Amino acid sequence: MTITASAIKELRERTSAGMLDCKKALAENEGNMDKAIEWLRTKGLSKAAKKAGRVTTEGLVSSYIHGDGRIGVLLEVNSETDFVARTDDFKSFVNDLSMHIAAANPLYISSTEIPEEMKASEMQVLKAKALEEGKKPEFLDKILVGQIAKWAKEISLLDQKFVMDPNISVQDYLTNTIAKIGENVVIRRFSRFELGEGLVKKEDNFAEEVAAQVAASQN
Numbered sequence: 001m002t003i004t005a006s007a008i009k010e011l012r013e014r015t016s017a018g019m020l021d022c023k024k025a026l027a028e029n030e031g032n033m034d035k036a037i038e039w040l041r042t043k044g045l046s047k048a049a050k051k052a053g054r055v056t057t058e059g060l061v062s063s064y065i066h067g068d069g070r071i072g073v074l075l076e077v078n079s080e081t082d083f084v085a086r087t088d089d090f091k092s093f094v095n096d097l098s099m100h101i102a103a104a105n106p107l108y109i110s111s112t113e114i115p116e117e118m119k120a121s122e123m124q125v126l127k128a129k130a131l132e133e134g135k136k137p138e139f140l141d142k143i144l145v146g147q148i149a150k151w152a153k154e155i156s157l158l159d160q161k162f163v164m165d166p167n168i169s170v171q172d173y174l175t176n177t178i179a180k181i182g183e184n185v186v187i188r189r190f191s192r193f194e195l196g197e198g199l200v201k202k203e204d205n206f207a208e209e210v211a212a213q214v215a216a217s218q219n
Contacts, residue, residue: 003027011036014165041172043179056186058082060091064098073098075190080183093177093185096164101192106157109187114152122151157187 003026011022014037021040029035056078064073077094079085108114126147130140153159158171165173178185 003031007031007033011040014167037167041175056080056184058085059186059188060085060094062094062098064095064102066099066102070195071102072193073101073190074193075101076188078186078188079181084181084183087181089177089181090185093173096162096173097170097187100160100163100170101157101190103163104157104160105192105194106160107155108157109189110158111152111156114156119148119152123148126151157190 003023007026008019008022011026011033012019014033021043022036025036025039025043026033029039058081059076059078061074061076064075065071066073075094075098077090077097079090084090123144126144127140130143130147131137135143158169158174160170162168162170162173168176174185174187
């Protein structure tokens with residue numbers, strides 16, 4: 001069958017894979033877009049696995065500011081060589097990742113980094129909520145295992161759906177990038193800042209302040 005240029009373009013946009021790889025993926029899967037995506041992911045995972053153990057001491061520390069200074073992200077992504085760190089593909093990956101962090105607000109890079117005490121605390125909250133909703137105690141363990149796994153994915157960067165393409169996860173995007181640039185890439189660390197985070201805004205206490213003033217004037 002004939003593989004159209006528009007199909008190759010769409011597949012490339014959805015997977016970030018190379019043009020020749022996209023063409024081959026479509027040809028191998030008779031033009032089926034979903035199967036071609038899975039084929040590329042499998043291929044990418046194979047390539048990425050071979051590079052996973054390589055040392056990454058180069059890369060970029062990047063800053064990203066969003067919303068007129070309301071949200072900021074500081075991100076370090078490592079590569080094997082300085083040459084790759086200077087390429088447009090690597091810089092684009094780092095920028096995309098910074099934008100994702102700003103939007104999705106992950107707390108950890110992967111679920112393995114979540115402290116056990118934090119998991120235990122969340123488990124207690126979910127258990128209390130489940131009992132309040134009338135869930136049967138004998139089914140709680142099974143329910144909570146699934147809920148904790150879902151919660152862990154929601155706060156872990158690599159498990160989150162990539163905001164620019166919800167059809168893939170951040171891990172998929174990382175894997176595709178490794179396959180594309182031919183070097184191991186490691187997301188090392190990040191910090192996300194949001195203006196006023198953790199502070200109580202003055203207007204939030206306005207009603208209490210007015211009430212206190214009224215009470216004082218009556219005394």
